Amino acid sequence: MDNKALIEIDYIKQIVEVLLFASDVPLPTNRMLSVLEDIKAEKLKHAIEELNEEYANTERTFRICKIGGGYQLVTKPEYSRYIKKLYKGRARSRLSPAALEVLSIIAFKQPISRPEVDQIRGVNSDGVIKTLLERNLITIAGRSEAVGRALLYGTTPEFLRYFGLNELTELPKPRELEELLGSAQEELKFPADEAEPELIEKLTQTEQDEVETTEDDEAE
Amino acid sequence: MSYRVKLQNFEGPLDLLLFLIRKNEVDIYDIPISEITRQYLEYVEIIKILDLEMAGDFIIMAATLIRIKVQMLLPRPELDEDEEEIIDPRMELVTRILEYKRFKEVAHKLHDLEDDQLKVYPRVYLQFDEDDVNEEMTYSEDVNLFSLIQAFKQALDNIPKETYHEIKDIEINTEEQIDYIMNTLNARKQFSFYDLISRQRERIVMIVTFIALLELIKRGQVVVKQATPFGEIWITKR
Numbered sequence: 462m463d464n465k466a467l468i469e470i471d472y473i474k475q476i477v478e479v480l481l482f483a484s485d486v487p488l489p490t491n492r493m494l495s496v497l498e499d500i501k502a503e504k505l506k507h508a509i510e511e512l513n514e515e516y517a518n519t520e521r522t523f524r525i526c527k528i529g530g531g532y533q534l535v536t537k538p539e540y541s542r543y544i545k546k547l548y549k550g551r552a553r554s555r556l557s558p559a560a561l562e563v564l565s566i567i568a569f570k571q572p573i574s575r576p577e578v579d580q581i582r583g584v585n586s587d588g589v590i591k592t593l594l595e596r597n598l599i600t601i602a603g604r605s606e607a608v609g610r611a612l613l614y615g616t617t618p619e620f621l622r623y624f625g626l627n628e629l630t631e632l633p634k635p636r637e638l639e640e641l642l643g644s645a646q647e648e649l650k651f652p653a654d655e656a657e658p659e660l661i662e663k664l665t666q667t668e669q670d671e672v673e674t675t676e677d678d679e680a681e
Numbered sequence: 682m683s684y685r686v687k688l689q690n691f692e693g694p695l696d697l698l699l700f701l702i703r704k705n706e707v708d709i710y711d712i713p714i715s716e717i718t719r720q721y722l723e724y725v726e727i728i729k730i731l732d733l734e735m736a737g738d739f740i741i742m743a744a745t746l747i748r749i750k751v752q753m754l755l756p757r758p759e760l761d762e763d764e765e766e767i768i769d770p771r772m773e774l775v776t777r778i779l780e781y782k783r784f785k786e787v788a789h790k791l792h793d794l795e796d797d798q799l800k801v802y803p804r805v806y807l808q809f810d811e812d813d814v815n816e817e818m819t820y821s822e823d824v825n826l827f828s829l830i831q832a833f834k835q836a837l838d839n840i841p842k843e844t845y846h847e848i849k850d851i852e853i854n855t856e857e858q859i860d861y862i863m864n865t866l867n868a869r870k871q872f873s874f875y876d877l878i879s880r881q882r883e884r885i886v887m888i889v890t891f892i893a894l895l896e897l898i899k900r901g902q903v904v905v906k907q908a909t910p911f912g913e914i915w916i917t918k919r
Contacts (some may be wrong), residue, residue, distance in 0.1 A: 485805040523804070538800035553799055558788065559692050561795075565787035581780055584693030584738040624791060625798040633790035635783040 473500055473508040474515075477532075487531030487622070529621040530628065556596075563589045564598060568620070568632055572602040572613035590614065598623060694742030695781040697724060702778070709778070712771055714753055718746040749774060851885050858886075858893035866903065866918045874905070874914035 480493055490502055497505065509525055509532060516524050526535045536544060556564070563586050566578050578586045593599045602615030616629070626632065691697045701720050707713055725743055729736045752770035865872060877894070881887045894916070897903040906915045 482804065485803075487803075526801075526803075528803075534804040536802040538797065541800035541802070544802050555799070556792075556795060558792075561788035561791050562692055562784060565784045565791055569784070569787070581777075581784060582693050583695040583742060583777070583781065584735075623798065624794040625801065626794070633787055633794075635787045 470504070470508055470511065473497060473504060474512050477505065477508050478512060481525060481532060481534045484533070487528045487533040489531040493532070526625070527627045528625055529618050556598075557589070557592075559584075559586070559589050560593060563593060564616070564620070565635070567593075567599055567614050568616050568629070569635060571615035573615075574605050574607075574611035574613050576611060578614075691728075692785075694739045695778055696785070697721065697739065698742070698774075698778055699782060699785075709775055710769075712775070714746065714750050714771060718743075718750050721746055745774065851883055853886055853889045855889060855893045855896060858890045859897060862890070862893055862897060862903070862916075863918075866916070871915050871917040874916060877916065 476497055477493060480488060480496060490505060493505060494500060494502060513525050515521075522540050523534050523536050525532050528535075562582060563578055566581055567573055570577065570581075575586060575590055578590070590599070594601075597617055597619045599614045599620065600617045601612050603613045605611045605613055621628065691700070698717070698721065701717050701724075702709060702712065705713075705717065705720070707717070722743055725736065725739045728739050749770045862877070865877075874894075877890060878887050881890055894903070894905075898905060902919060904917050904919050906917070907913070
C-alpha cells in the first residue's frame, strides 16, 4: 500500500468513527458515504473492519456492529453488569415465551393475521399481539383479502435492532416440516440424562422464580 | 406467603401435547391416542382449577382428541373405494404439533439472541430514571444564580392556570397591524412567521396580525418564503 492510500484509509477511519460516535441510531452505509464524498462503499467497509480490529487489539470496550441495516457503536457484552448498575431501576424487560412464539411465527409468515397465528399456536394471541405492538416489535402491515378482512401483522425495524440482526434473512430458520417429520422420532424422545419434568412442578412455579428469570443476569 | 400459580409454562394445548408425547416417549406417527387423551384430560382438570380463562383453548383440543379417538375406534378399510390409502385420523394433529414445534424452536433461538442483545448497549442517549435520581438525593453544592432562576421559572410555569374569564375590549384593527408588520420589516430585513405570531399575547391580536399579513401579501408589499415543507416561514419586504 503506498503512502497516499495509507493516509486515505486513516482519514476514512477517523470520519467513520466520529460519525458513529455522534449518532444515536444505526447509520446506513449510504448516509456515511454521502458525508465522506467520493469514497467507494468497499473502502468504507474495509475501514470499518480495520477499526474493529484496532478496537479488539487495543482492548476497547466497544465495537462497531451492523444492526438493522446500519452501523452502530455498541458496548461489549462482558461490561453489561457495570452499565446495568449505572442504569439500575431501568432494567430492560425480557419478552415472555408466548411473545417470542408469536414473534417467530409473525417473522416467518408475515404478513399474517391473528387468527392464523392462533391456529398455529392453538391459543388466543390477542394480548400478546397487543404487547408486541406496544413495544413496536410488530406493526400492522395491511388487511387480509379473505372474509372478515382481518388485520395483518409484520415485523418492524425495531424488531431487527432488538435482536441485533442486520436483516430478516439473518433470522434463525425454522426447519422444514419434512425434515422435522423425518427426525421427529429422536427429537421427541427425552435424552437419558434429562429428568422427567413433572407437570405439577412445571405448573406451580412461584412468583420468586418469575422475578429470578427477569433479573437472572444479576446472578452472573 | 401466597403462591401465584403460573400456567404460562405451557403456552397452549399444542405445547402440552408435545410435552405428553415426549414424556411418554411414544411414536409421533403412532400416538396412542387413547392414553394421551386420558393424560391430557387429567391436566385439563388441573388447568380448569387454576386458570379458567386459559382452559377454554385446552378444552377445544380435548374435543379434537376425543374426535380422533372415536375415528380410530371405527373400523376402517385398508383402502378406500378409489384404492387410495386412507389418511390416518391422527395425521392432521401430528402436522399441527410439528408445525407448532418448528416455531417453538425459532422462539428458543430468538430468546438466545435476546439474551445476547440485552448485554449489549448501543451508543445512544439513555435518560436516567427520575425515581433513580430521587432515591439517591444527592445535593449538588454548586447552585448558581442561573439554576435558581430556572427553578423559579419552573415554579411559575406550574402555577395552575386561572380559570375565570375576564372580558376585555381589545382595540385592534388590520391597518394598525399592517403598520406594525411594515415597521418591524423596516427595522429588520426579515423575520419568521412564528416570531411574528408568538409575540402577540391575545388570540384576537394573533388573528388580526395574520389577516394583516395576508393583506400585505395580497397587496404585494411583502413576500413569504419557505425552505422546506412545514419548515419556518420567512417574511421579507418586496
